[in-house]
Structures are given as structure tokens and as C-alpha cells.
Amino acid sequence: MIYTEKVMDHFRNPRNVGVIENADGVGEVGNAKCGDIMRVYLKIEDNKIADVKFETFGCGSAIASSSMATELIKGATIEEAWKLSNQAVAEALNGLPPVKMHCSVLAEEAIHKAINDFRSKQGLEPWDMDESGEDLHDKVHGE
Numbered sequence: 001m002i003y004t005e006k007v008m009d010h011f012r013n014p015r016n017v018g019v020i021e022n023a024d025g026v027g028e029v030g031n032a033k034c035g036d037i038m039r040v041y042l043k044i045e046d047n048k049i050a051d052v053k054f055e056t057f058g059c060g061s062a063i064a065s066s067s068m069a070t071e072l073i074k075g076a077t078i079e080e081a082w083k084l085s086n087q088a089v090a091e092a093l094n095g096l097p098p099v100k101m102h103c104s105v106l107a108e109e110a111i112h113k114a115i116n117d118f119r120s121k122q123g124l125e126p127w128d129m130d131e132s133g134e135d136l137h138d139k140v141h142g143e
């Protein structure tokens with residue numbers, strides 16, 4: 001068994017699946033390795049993530065990490081949500097197989113894009129996208 005109990009739970013019963021109509025921020029990312037596509041919707045009130053939903057067409061790890069990531073950022077401030085790393089998501093799932101870490105990067109990137117979408121709609125400068133996801137991807141697949 002390469003997947004933890006928690007990964008299987010979030011894969012079978014993903015939280016926060018769906019669409020938010022009139023979302024304040026939307027972010028979509030994809031990865032060519034598994035063909036995962038992830039879209040994140042944010043509802044933002046008083047600088048906090050009032051609601052979050054996601055749609056994922058992807059592998060089990062992508063679904064489980066999106067589900068966990070949305071649980072972790074719900075109710076958080078935008079700054080806290082921005083700082084959520086894919087490592088933190090993987091830890092909350094009690095670990096992902098190394099070859100599947102790139103799937104958890106998708107959740108982090110989709111949240112970043114959604115936050116920047118919100119910021120640009122407010123007329124604010126987008127924040128710098130973290131490049132660590134790319135580095136990790138190269139480390140996992142780079143040989």
C-alpha cells in the first residue's frame with residue numbers, strides 16, 4: 001500500500017468539490033505528467049478565504065491534495081493561504097509517494113493563481129509566484 005489512509009479518505013470523499021459562481025479569484029493549472037488539471041475558486045471576505053471550491057481532472061494524489069489544501073486554507077487569511085506549501089499539504093496527508101509529489105504542487109500553484117487573480121481584480125500587484133514547485137518537479141522527474 002503506497003498511499004496513506006488519509007490520502008485514500010480524501011481521494012474517495014474529496015472535500016469542497018464544485019464551483020463558486022461569481023468567485024473573487026479563480027486559478028487553473030495543469031501538469032503534463034499525469035494529465036492533471038486543477039481549477040480553484042475563492043470567495044474572499046475581509047481578507048479571508050470565506051469559501052473555496054475546486055474541480056480536478058486528475059490522479060488520486062491530485063484529488064487528495066486539492067481536497068486537503070482547500071480544507072487547510074478555508075477561513076485563513078490570504079497571506080496564510082499564500083504560504084501554504086505543497087510539503088505542508090503532503091504532511092497533512094501523512095505523506096505522498098515521492099513520485100506523486102508533483103501532484104501536490106498543483107494545489108499550491110492553483111491557489112497562488114487564484115489569489116493573484118483576486119489581487120489583479122482589486123487593482124493590486126500580483127505576488128511573486130513561488131518557483132519551488134518547478135524545482136521539486138525537476139528533482140522528482142529530472143534524471
Ligand SMILES: [Zn+2]
Nearest residue numbers: 034036059103
Ligand atoms: Zn498526478
